[in-house]
Amino acid sequence: MPGNDITLTIRADIQHYLESALSAAVAEHHVAARAVGIVMEVDTGAILAMSTKPDYDPNDPRTIVDETIRQQVNA
Numbered sequence: 001m002p003g004n005d006i007t008l009t010i011r012a013d014i015q016h017y018l019e020s021a022l023s024a025a026v027a028e029h030h031v032a033a034r035a036v037g038i039v040m041e042v043d044t045g046a047i048l049a050m051s052t053k054p055d056y057d058p059n060d061p062r063t064i065v066d067e068t069i070r071q072q073v074n075a
Helices: 012-029 067-074
Strands: 035-040 047-053
Antiparallel strands (some): 035 047
């Protein structure tokens, strides 16, 4: 039946590299808000890696990870 399958294109090695590089860039440049990185296969459009910093858990979207922002919202 159409739509019953899915092919994931995320590669664990590229995902790990992207997360490490993004964390280092955020720390080096003192990013205050959010950083996002996407690695895409240009020929096919396949997404090989995606990451945001600070981390975001789509399974728990209402939890605020940043302590400063959480205090502002609570105030």
